Amino acid sequence: MRTCGGYSLTKYQRIYSIVKQIPTGYVATYGDIAILADLPGHARLVGYALHALPPLSDLPWQRVINAQGKISLGKTFPGGELQQRHLLEAEGIVFEANGKINLRHFRWQPKR
Template sequence: MDSAEFHASVYHVVRQIPLGRVTSYGHVARLVGMPQHARHVGQALKFLNPGSGVPWQRVVSSSGAISSRGPGTDGAARQRDALEAEGVNVNNMPSGGFTVSLGEYGWFPDNVALPPPLQEQDG
């Protein structure tokens, strides 16, 4: 699976996460058939266009933590706000971060339908 196919598969899976539910980067990686590539799922979501319609906010760490986007960024707060708007209860951690209860809001299907492989374009 090349990078474009991986990104397309990640976006396809993330679009299937129901409103008000979350899953982990690692679970998305397993669903697309690349279980060792959880970090690549995060990278794929990082490259989303703002108007993509992919609900990136529904993907959290395997512990339910909302991952920091780095010093001086508001990405974690934006993710918290987006999840709360969907009815997800986001907890404040003593360290200043945020977490979601995977027991209450987790979505972990065994499999999902994946898009067909991308076809090579003749030039």
């Protein structure tokens, strides 16, 4: 477990702390979040962590997309793709005709 200020952080907490930093109008991939949370190769764990959020969470979960620039909520969250798309569009993120987000333009690049 990693520590922060003397407190140990679970993997989910590390993921949430990174997702919280994604600014409005930008997205990150599941893999990006895994790397930034010191969990390289665990993009699926990021998805599991976001799926475990309580329904009224204020974490900007909608800003996490797949490596192809697409929304990928799966079938466990009916209507979630449309909700995520609306939230992202409200932040100024543009979807191309093929349903993808241009990662060159909208991908969050945190300063290390």
